[in-house]
Amino acid sequence: MSHHYEALEDRKILTPFFLLMVAIAAFGTIFLIIRFVAGMGSVANLSGGYPWGIWVIYDIVVGTAFACGGYALAITVYLFNKGKYHPLIRPALLTSLLGYGFAAFGAFVDMGRYWNAYNMFLPWQMNTHAVMLEVGLCVAAYVMVLAIEFSPAVLEWLRKQTGWQVRADAWRAKLDKLLFFFIALGILLPTMHQSSLGSFMIAMGYKIHPLWQTLHFQPVLAVLSAFTMGFAIVIFEGSMVTNGFNRHPETHLFSGLGKIIRGLIAAFLVIRFGYLIVAGKVGAMFAFDLGCLMFWIETALFVYPLVVLSSEEKRGNGKHLLYAAVSLLLAGALYRFDAYLITYNPGPGYSYFPAFPELIMTVATVATEIAVFLFIIKKFPVLPRDTHAAA
């Protein structure tokens, strides 16, 4: 199936943009070293009331949602059998692999006693009621599954290397026989832990603002919004690649995704508003405080793509699709930031804003992801073949 994908081998790797990303990553590494030598307090503004800062909330909670492209497309292609989206899968899987890989790395950096991390994998040490255990195990497993799902790209690259063709083909044949199972796992695992990233909020109780505390509906809302973000990131990243490498747009494919997203946003909004109304939290929606403000900004960011994607004409326009996707990404990110940080209230007197080194480390993580992504698409057959260029 290698004819579907191509590596951008003719492109330079060491572009100014790539070097900028590497420089940011290197800057972040300085603070990373400080964190491990002098402790988290030396670089982060974490406190007793805000034990989770931007590392957990961006790198893990928001970051893995951004990395749901592979998940969302896997469902579309393999579960709902829409094979035409197949060309989009590899870049999506790569983004997911990087997103989850760096989320796992971020979790390790944020882990106060990382040398004890193996305890999560000891059955007698597990607390099966704990959301964190579920997330930890699932993310660890999913990173491996993503690596396997992505491995065809690596094998295609490998078979082109001198002396490897036979072995690579043999491995590929074996892999193809088993791949369906990993694809199924690759659908199940994100469903599990993306929903759990919402379930975290149940135990936090009153600390979560009433407009975000939906108790039993937390997992459903979390997984729904992760879905929409997964599709949105496919559109976003595709548009950026198209733009950055002067390729032909995949608007025809994105347009179909837009239709799916529309339904998901609607479901999300119906469940959320339905719960808030039934739970008698309408007053909080109009309380004219920070929570109310953020809630409506968030809702606007959700509704904008809903409106855009409902229009047949705009759905066919690359610009509108991209704007809708970015709006949706911001909406989903804000939904998580609002709940976990901005309106998170552990009681009077606590405050949190990321420290400069803390934020730089997160920015550096993103920069590293972008740099690795750019490197890989130039080395491995990841991007869909630019059929228009060939024609």
Added chain:
Amino acid sequence: MIKNPVSAFDDTTDFTAVERRLGVSRRTFLKFCTGVAASFGLGPSAALAMAKAIASPQRPPVIWLHGQECTGPTESLLRSEQPSFEHLILDLISLDYHQTLDAGAGHRVEEIKREAIQQHKGKYLLVIEGAIPLAQNGIFCKIGGQTMMDATTEAAEHAAAIVAFGSCASWGGVQSAAPNPTGAVGAPQFLKGKTVVTIPGCPPNPANFLGTVLYFVTYGKLPPIDDKGRPKWAYGRLIHENCYRRPHFDAGRFATQFGDEGHRQGWCLYKLGCKGPETYNNCPSLEYNNVGGGVWPIGVGHPCFGCSEQGTGFHKPMFSLSEVKTHTPPNAFPNIGDRQNPSSSTVAAAVAVAGAAVGALLGATAVAGKKLDNASGTTSTDKGA
């Protein structure tokens, strides 16, 4: 600046008279004055002024009344030393009337009192010792046929200053404890509208009385006093504040019964009912009557009884817990909303980074959007395929 107060006096003042009168050496006398001045927190110049005032042959007349009491204040004053205080008191002031110390008795002595009041109108110092019973027109305490109420009113009218010496005179003392059948009150309660300096204590520390009187003699006015008439230099702080058992209180080391391990170790006596935390006095720094060696209640292992504090001594059960006044606001406690937040100086930089990151995202989107908008016309052929 006078470096050595004792030598500073040598050339300027003639103390020979005082040496003769008091029977102390000049050096001892000046040392005493410096000590007294120091206990006010005053400098060597005040010691000099004080010494001059004492050396002056014109001694202020004093009228000393006894009400309901045990004569404890006088007794404690008599036992003060260094130099022998009674000499000093008797020679420093002209003690015109004092029921305990007067050699004479009867009508003649009462007459002398009235004469002194007339003669020194507005100049004499009135010292009241003992409570004033008000019940049944004050018949519970009479001297020479005159009730304490009348005697006090009469003597107070023309007094230059009034000093209530001892807890009884200051706020009623033991006889004012419930049920108080005689209606005993202290001088400030009886002499409403007049300034009464109170030197409470049971018995009061003579140093507190002497210091106050010397201040009056020296400056012709009373020392700064609090709302209960107590000189601030002596009663400005709680016993608890200067107590040398205080570190044990702060560390939670308490004697729980007499003779237990904590008691033998000299731990805090708060749990045994020590009233130091609500009693204003300078006992921990002065101890009692210059005996030294920790001779005062807490020093010898007994909780403070609060003898000088109105509403505490003779009013609260001896071993009941006291109210800890230093641990009430404005003493430093974290407020409910105070937290151990990290102190960050990099927030501005962090805001800039966050802004730049979001800006980069939106900028890239806008640029890409523009391009895609132009390109979309050519690529919408597959739409809805």
Added chain:
Amino acid sequence: MDRRSFFKASLGGAAAAVASTAVQARPNREPAPEAVGMLFDSTLCVGCKACVSKCKEVNAMPPVPMGQDTHADFALDLSAQTLNVIKIYTEGKVAVKDALADGFAFEKRSCMHCVDPGCVSVCPVTALTRHPLTGIVNYNKDVCIGCRTCMTGCPYNVPQYEYNSAFGQIRKCEMCNQKGVERIDKGLMTGCAEACPTGATLFGSRTALLEEAKRRMALKPGEIYNYPRGDVRKPGSYHEKEVPAYQPKVWGEKEAGGTNVLHLSAVPYDKLGMPPLGERSFASISEGVQSTLYSYLALPAIALGGLTWVVKRNTENAESGQEGGKE
């Protein structure tokens, strides 16, 4: 039914199923059979901070300095080097103890030792445990991974991580029964209760303490009551004091499933910084959802089975050239 509506319907159905089954999946936990605890009576506290000193002594923790000032403990709140702290509520002129207006009241902040502890519920590696007999919430640094979920799951913000150490651990009150201290096992009481001169912090079994608290609340304000000190079951001594006008509830009897450390106060509990809690513990709701979804991994296993079947079928279709043929 087209695919989209099927998709929506299945999502909605899943949501409804999860919601309905999880609601009563697990009630609050019951108090441990021999639960030990403490009763903090705010009206008895004189603010001497003896409990704070004793706590630091027992746990070998240094005082918190204020800038250059190191002569005393200036801890503002719980932290990795302060497991117990006395705080104050103040209003207006700050003149009357235990009065709401123009008054002040003391509050002792330390681990409440919840009956249904949020920290225990959310800890992925069982580093936090509720002792089966005493109900004491213990911590094991040897398995803790430092994820700090316990800090988010604690309604009282009690667990504290040592941010300023490269190898930090969580610190929290373990009722003086942590490894190496074990005061309760040795038959002693907690350090703070032992140090407390007024009996404001009283040690004992949860049952006895609850009885004592209710006895106090039943008294008329102004009556003289003989307050016990030390261990409520065998008080070292008593002292007499006028009964204040207590709030009509004991904090910790029922709040979020109840706590082993109970609080009494004359000012409303929210003024003392107590969080807005109902009777249902958030831990029980969270565990209800988790166990509904993941009980014996039944749901995930069924889902995986179904997914594998569908994916296998679809990928086989794709291989036989039908990829994308449906639409």
